[in-house]
Each structure stands twice: as C-alpha cells, then as structure tokens.
Amino acid sequence: MYSEWRLILCMVTGLTVVSCSSSVKLGVIERGETSVEMSLPSDEELAVENEGEMTSVAVDTSRNGEPYIMRAIKDEQSGEMVATDVISASKVTARFRHVAERLGKILLEFDISVPEEMMDSKWQLRFLPTMKMMGDSLAMEPLYITGRRYREAQLRGYQRYEAFLRSIITDTTRFINIHQLEIFLKRNFPETYAMKNDTSFVSEPEARNLFGVSQRQALEHYTSHFLIARNERRKGNMGKMFKKYVKSPIETDGIRLDTVLNESGLFVFRYRQQLASRPGLKKIVVSLRGEIYDFGKCLGVMPYPEDLVFYVSSLSSLTDASHKFLTRVLERRVSAQTLALIDFDQGSAQVDTTLEGNAQEMERIRECIGELASREEFEPDSIVVTASCSPEGSYRSNANLASRRAEALAVYIDTLGKDGSWKMVSRSVPENWERFGRLVASDTTLSQDFKRNFTELLSSSVDRDILERKLSKMPEYPYLRRRIYPRLRTVSLEFHLHRKGMVKDTIVTTEPDTLYERGVTALRNLDYKTACTILRPYRDYNAALALLASAYNWSALEILDGLDQSRPDVLYLKAIAYARLGNVDAASRCYLASAEADPSMAFRANLDPELSDIVRRQQSAQ
Secondary structure (H helix, E strand, C coil): CHHHHHHHHHHHHCCCCCCCCCCEEECEEECCEECCCEEECCCCCCCCCECCECCCCCCCCCCCCCCCECCEEECCCCCCEEECHHHHHCEEEECCCEEEEECCEEEEEEEEEECHHHCCCCEEEEEEEEEEECCEEEECCCEEEECHHHHHHHHHHHHHHHHHHHCCCCCHHHHECHHHHHHHHHHHCHHHHHHHHCCCCCCHHHHHHHHCCCHHHHHHHCECHHHHHHHHHHHHCHHHHHHHHCCCCCCCCCCCEEEECCCCCCEEEEEEEEEECCCCCCEEEEEEEEEEEECCEEEEEEECCCCEEEEEEEHHHHCCCCCCEEEEEEECEEEEEEEECCCCCCCCCCCCCCCCCHHHHHHHHHHHHHHHHCCCCEEEEEEEEEEEECCCCCHHHHHHHHHHHHHHHHHHHHHHHCCCCCEEEEEEEEECHHHHHHHHHHCCCCCHHHHHHHHHHHHCCCCHHHHHHHHHCCCCHHHHHHHHHHHHCCEEEEEEEEECCCCCCEEEEEEECHHHHHHHHHHHCCCHHHHHHHHHHHCCHHHHHHHHHCCCHHHHHHHHHCCCCCCHHHHHHHHHHHHHCCCHHHHHHHHHHHHHHCCHHHHHHHHCCCCHHHHHHHHHHC
16 A cells, blocks of 8 residues: 555656655645645655656755755756756736737737746746747747856856956067067177167168078067967867857847846746737737756756737727718710811811821821720710811901801711711801910910910900900010911810610719728728728728727717717727727716627627726626
8 A cells, every 4th residue: 555655646746756754744836836735654765767857856945944846857967856847936927818909019918927946046047938820930039037156157157268368369579588589689789789779760681780680580589489379279269168168158139138036036027029910810829938957058848838828909800891882973965075276278168188287186086986986885976066266367257267167177077987977066166265365374485474464455355356456566476376376276076975775864873982992901901001091081980990090099089979879889989089098987988888789899898908997897886
C-alpha cells in the first residue's frame, strides 16, 4: 500500500520527489495558486523518468520554513535542479477582452506580472507573444524580465570585454623603444641628439647624412614587431572574445522591454499593441510562451495553456445594407443640338462645298445624323436648321438672306440622311447680336474701352442698322469684319427624336445609385475617409455611421436626430455619440430605448467598450 501511494503521487504531480522530513505539508504551485495538500513519508526518494527529462521537488525554506513543490530541471553543467515554475507563477491578464475598432485601428492591452522571486534570481524570463487573426500569424515584440544576478553577470561580461579592448594598442608610438633610440643617438650622433629640443625642420636627406642610416631604418630597428603581431591577433579575435565574455548580450533592438526587477516586489508590465483593422475582423488571439534563461542558456520553454482572445467591435458591422435607388424621369421626346460654321459667298444662299471648311462641316453633320439614326431605342422626328447672318447690310436684307440660306441648307442636309426619315424644318435669325456680344467679350485683342462702349451700345434701344453704321466708323471695325463677322454666319442644327414604343410623354423609373453603393463598400472596408466624402451629402443612416466611425460625433448626431427615432440602430449610434461626448444620461436613455426595441442591441452593447460601462451600471441598478 505504501509503494502504491508513492506511485499515485508521482502520476498525479508529474514530479520526482526527493526526501523531506516526516509529515511535511507540500503544495503544487501553479499560476500562483496552491492545490491539494498531502503528507509525505520521511526518508523516501522517489524517481520517475519523464521522456528523458528529470524533474524533482525543489525545497525552499525561505517561506517561514515551509517547503513547497516546484517543477524543476537538471542543469547539465552544475548538476543542480533548477525550478522553472516561476514562468507558470507569472500571470498574463487581458485588460479588456472586447476591443473597439476606431478609425481603422485596434488597441490590444494585456498585463504581464512576474513574482518577486525573480528579484535576486540568476534567471531571465522571455515572454514571446504571437498574434493570430483571420488565418494570419504575426510574431509580436518579445518582453524580457531579468533577475538582478543575471544582469550583474551580463555587466561583468561586458566589463571583461572592455578590459580586453583596452589591451588592444591604438597608439603606434608604443611599438617603438624611444628610450633605446635616444641612447643610440646620444652615444653615436650627439649633434643629431641635440636636435631633440630644436624645433627646426630637418629633411630626410639631411637626416640620412647625419645618421648614416635612414629614419625608416632607425625606426625599424627599434620597433617591436612582436607587439605589433600580438596586437593584430587581438584585433582579429574581437568577435570571438565578445562571445567568450558576453555570453548573454543585452538586447536593444526588436524587443518591447528589457528590465531588471527592483525591491518593490511584484512587477507588472502593460503590453500595448496597436494594429490596423481588417474588413470582417471579429476575433484576435494572442498566444504566449515563456523561456527561462540561465546566463544565455535556455533552461526550458513553457507555453501558456490558455490564449488571450480579444473580440473586436467595429462600427462598420452596423452598416445598413439596403440599396438606394435614383429616381429618373424619362421623356418621350429627346433632342440633340450642334453648331455648324457654314460659309457663304457675300449675299449668296447657295451651299458651296468648295469654300474652305464647308466640306468638313458637312461631313461632320452627316456623321451626326448617322450616329443618331443608329440608336435602336430612338426613332427620328425632325431636324430644325436655323441660319443667321453677320450684321453688315440692312436688317431686312439679312432676314431675307438668312431665310433663303436656311432653306438651302435644309434641302442639302436632307440629302445627307438619304432615307428621308427626318422631317426638315428651316428657321432663321437675321442678325445674331447675342452671339456677337459673347464673341466681343471673350476676345483677347479688343481693348477694354471698346468692349465697354460696345456693351453700352448693345444694351441701348438703338436700331440695329444704326448700331452697325456706328460700328463701321470705329477703328476696330476692320478687325470685327475680319475676325468676328465670319463666326456670326452660323447654322445651328436641332435633332428631335422620340423613344420607340413609348406612348406617354414622361415615365418615372428607378435605377441603383452606384455612387452610394461605392460609399457603402468603402464603409464596410474601413475606408472611412472615402465613405464620409461620398455618403455625407445623403444625410442618411450610413452617412451618420461613416461620420461616427471617423469621430465626427457632433455631425453624426445632427444627422441621427433627423432620422426615424424608433429605429434601434439609430438609437444605438446616438448612444455611442453621446457616450463619446460625455453625456452619460443621454447615452443611457438611447441605449435603453435601443435595447427595448431590439434585445440583440443589449448583447452588442455589452461587447462594445464604449457602452459596456453604461450596460453594467444599468444591470447593477436593476
């Protein structure tokens, strides 16, 4: 029975038990909590092999003389058992399991606490977090917690390496035996030795004559080549000696923190990590594993059995997926218009395609007719040809000339249609003074004084023939005849068509608003800047949501106040806006109304960091 009890104890604890005094209470330390207490017989040694790794009971009498069990491994060099449960005794706690996505960013926060046993330890703990989201895994910056004795050993290694660096000679004059060189000169060349305190310059040839040898030869003779060779060997061994003395370098890059515990006892570090959110991101998992080092040597790796799971609350998930349609009024009759510059001989109404530019204009008119006739949804009705003349000559003669030109053009254009499906209508404008005024105003050659005088004359009630005679007496008249008048001899064409199969004059149709859909897509993809730009003019629910997601809280609240106040999603957004603006009472009222209209909003608010405090206060009040 006694041996059976020992076997059961080994199986339960997974530990190897060394001898302890009779009836001693032992507890397994796991994550800072004490588990089942039991008694051990005295003077017994129990051992088991656990996949080739020896474990043992670690006894610490510093806690009021009461021993306790810790998981331990055997140091291969010293042979001593080293406890590793300090990693398990440390705690990693998430501040909030529900995090908010705001402005496309998410902030993760969790606390890592380390017990005071690490204070004077010769160990270093390394926490290696890994973040997983939507199938991707990202290694986060590690965190180092260093015991005082471990850091002292690190610094001693650096000190030894610094001493080695100081042994490397950097002053090349130390390789020369200056004292022996001076004795040589004093005995054999006293005149040269006298130059020791002479600041005058002696060239190499003169020194060679005085010495009988060159300066280079003298220096070579009294230079210690052994010291130089040894110094070079030391330079070449710098990397090797660094590894020898500094077995565990102090890391400065790629880590979040490397700190030494002080006398304050329990150490707590708040790990913060901000990351860009992704469309559809609901959950982020942070996995941790700990490594324990004894002066550069890894003694063991212990993963944390429980991951930190963060649930992401994103406002984009509240997007209204309803489609928006444009209302479009379709007219049965449609028209198109173009302006042609057809030139005529003075006083003539004959269409002459040999005049410069006329052939090209007629070809363009023919292409317009062909393009409109090819539209399957339209049937041709009529082409209205309107001709106008320039102001020279009498108004009566110009009216007659414009009418004849319009009729001649209508006949000519009718031949371009070929199929005769267009009804030709001719109209005329004797003198196009309205266009005349626009051309003068936009001209860059005419002076401002002339433009001002012309505008005054044009706005007066002067007879147009009298006005043209006044213009003919001005210095600018030749320029007008040459540059402006030809552009007044124009022909405008109006093409009238109607929609096939349409009886009513107007019908109303709806079609998807593609611009609005782009804004909603941007909102779902967390592109809040684009969403605000597109959706803001619509001043609807999604526009308010885009503004709220971009932290434009007052603007969002203004739109929300104008929407249907019975909608639970509208009330929920108002609760968030009021909570951000510090109006807790209004936020509570909107939240309660939202939850009453839709109970699912209560569940969502409990997961939303901006409303969770309000939810807890409401629950405690009930």
